[in-house]
Amino acid sequence: MSVRHSLLAILAERPAHGYGLKSRFERDTAGIWPLNVGQVYTTLARLERDGLVVPRDDGGGARQEWRITKPGRAALAAWYDAPVAGDPPERDELAIKILLAVATRSADAGRILQNQRTATMRRLQEYTRHRREADPERELPWILLLDAFTLKAEAEIKWLDRCEARLGRRSG
Amino acid sequence: MSEVDGQAIEPQPPILSFEDAGRVHGTGPKAVRALGPVRIDVRAGEFVAVMGPSGSGKSTLLSLAGALDQPTDGTVRVQGWDLSTLSAGARAALRRRTIGFVFQDLNLLPGLTALENVALPLELDGCPLREAREEALGSLERVQMDRLAHRFPDDLSGGEQQRVAVARAFVGPRALMLADEPTGALDSVTGEMVMRLLRKQCDAGRTVVLVTHDASHASWADRVLFLKDGLVVDETRTPSASSTATPLPDA
Ligand SMILES: Nc1ncnc2c1ncn2[C@@H]1O[C@H](COP(=O)(O)OP(=O)(O)OP(=O)(O)O)[C@@H](O)[C@H]1O
Ligand SMILES: [Mg+2]
Numbered sequence: 561m562s563v564r565h566s567l568l569a570i571l572a573e574r575p576a577h578g579y580g581l582k583s584r585f586e587r588d589t590a591g592i593w594p595l596n597v598g599q600v601y602t603t604l605a606r607l608e609r610d611g612l613v614v615p616r617d618d619g620g621g622a623r624q625e626w627r628i629t630k631p632g633r634a635a636l637a638a639w640y641d642a643p644v645a646g647d648p649p650e651r652d653e654l655a656i657k658i659l660l661a662v663a664t665r666s667a668d669a670g671r672i673l674q675n676q677r678t679a680t681m682r683r684l685q686e687y688t689r690h691r692r693e694a695d696p697e698r699e700l701p702w703i704l705l706l707d708a709f710t711l712k713a714e715a716e717i718k719w720l721d722r723c724e725a726r727l728g729r730r731s732g
Numbered sequence: 733m734s735e736v737d738g739q740a741i742e743p744q745p746p747i748l749s750f751e752d753a754g755r756v757h758g759t760g761p762k763a764v765r766a767l768g769p770v771r772i773d774v775r776a777g778e779f780v781a782v783m784g785p786s787g788s789g790k791s792t793l794l795s796l797a798g799a800l801d802q803p804t805d806g807t808v809r810v811q812g813w814d815l816s817t818l819s820a821g822a823r824a825a826l827r828r829r830t831i832g833f834v835f836q837d838l839n840l841l842p843g844l845t846a847l848e849n850v851a852l853p854l855e856l857d858g859c860p861l862r863e864a865r866e867e868a869l870g871s872l873e874r875v876q877m878d879r880l881a882h883r884f885p886d887d888l889s890g891g892e893q894q895r896v897a898v899a900r901a902f903v904g905p906r907a908l909m910l911a912d913e914p915t916g917a918l919d920s921v922t923g924e925m926v927m928r929l930l931r932k933q934c935d936a937g938r939t940v941v942l943v944t945h946d947a948s949h950a951s952w953a954d955r956v957l958f959l960k961d962g963l964v965v966d967e968t969r970t971p972s973a974s975s976t977a978t979p980l981p982d983a
Pocket of ligand 1: 764767784786789
């Protein structure tokens with residue numbers, strides 16, 4: 561996750577101080593990725609060094625407000641314009657676990673698939689319950705995130721089913 | 733949950749139970765085991781989803797639960813009744829009064845309007861026509877289909893037909909709904925609408941057993957059973973509503 565660009569995105573709307581950036585980020589992303597305020601200050605210092613933000617003339621200390629610069633807006637636009645690279649995928653512990661269990665026969669792959677499917681299904685049930693309870697007006701960021709998590713969990717279950725079918729065909 | 737008019741009631745026996753029940757087709761070396769033996773209890777008001785690969789016995793399970801087929805071993809009970817001890821007439825009455833079905837296709841009779849389709853099980857049960865229609869209209873209202881009550885199935889979209897089928901399954905006092913892939917042909921939004929309806933029915937005290945291949949639909953259930961080769965290999969429950977855990981994305 562890019563803290564740099566997240567802060568630039570918020571500052572592009574209006575100037576803010578460090579703590580304001582933290583709470584605004586957490587609100588807009590449904591509180592799923594807490595930011596510590598120290599991380600916000602170090603990131604602001606680097607953004608200032610790179611000329612992407614400047615302190616506002618008035619104020620100072622913790623109440624110091626920050627403003628985005630022209631190069632800051634350009635860096636933000638470039639970030640939005642570049643699609644997120646999904647290739648090669650991040651290292652995927654589940655995939656590695658299953659591939660190694662199959663290849664090395666060091667564990668019962670069928671059992672691992674089954675356990676994982678139950679656990680993922682339980683997670684999916686929890687997402688669905690949260691989505692049912694969420695207020696579609698006030699909690700839009702939360703609902704959008706739940707949709708993303710739900711679809712990922714669903715894809716994982718489909719993949720586990722497919723692994724099971726392929727392994728079954730091989731042994732049967 | 734086990735409260736009626738604010739009055740706590742005794743824990744009830746399961747509305748549906750499989751007591752080491754199974755189904756074998758054929759005999760001798762050609763015998764095929766379609767299901768079991770399995771041991772499953774479904775409580776009144778519970779929403780249970782059944783998942784599993786093709787041929788794992790899901791439809792067989794629903795047929796036994798709905799008294800459309802008989803177990804070759806063990807016992808299947810609905811509301812405590814051992815289905816095998818009931819006469820054919822009593823079984824048919826149980827199917828009409830207590831159990832509603834939604835199948836993937838084969839849903840509505842094309843020659844009858846939505847309203848007539850929903851009223852049919854009541855009429856077959858001897859309910860006077862006017863009463864049956866009134867009751868049916870109420871059931872259509874619950875799935876927001878009363879507006880289209882006089883359309884024929886062919887003039888309804890797939891999702892609307894499914895909602896009519898759900899209304900029919902729950903018309904009258906029927907307590908147990910068995911649904912085999914009711915969202916098969918639906919897009920995800922309509923599929924979710926059907927799940928919302930099923931969920932609502934359960935929250936109102938009815939019981940649903942849903943067969944589905946779709947994990948996100950199964951996630952509306954209180955409990956998900958996984959079948960494989962005719963056996964229940966795993967099951968989940970939702971964390972209780974009081975759980976405050978927030979789901980986090982995988983790191
Ligand atoms: N009348 C029958 N005679 C012989 N075998 C049968 C009969 N009915 C079902 N079977 C077998 O029993 C097994 C379970 O069938 P069932 O229809 O319950 O599967 P299912 O889980 O519903 O599959 P699907 O997801 O494809 O609908 C299958 O292997 C099927 O071939
Ligand atoms: Mg089937």
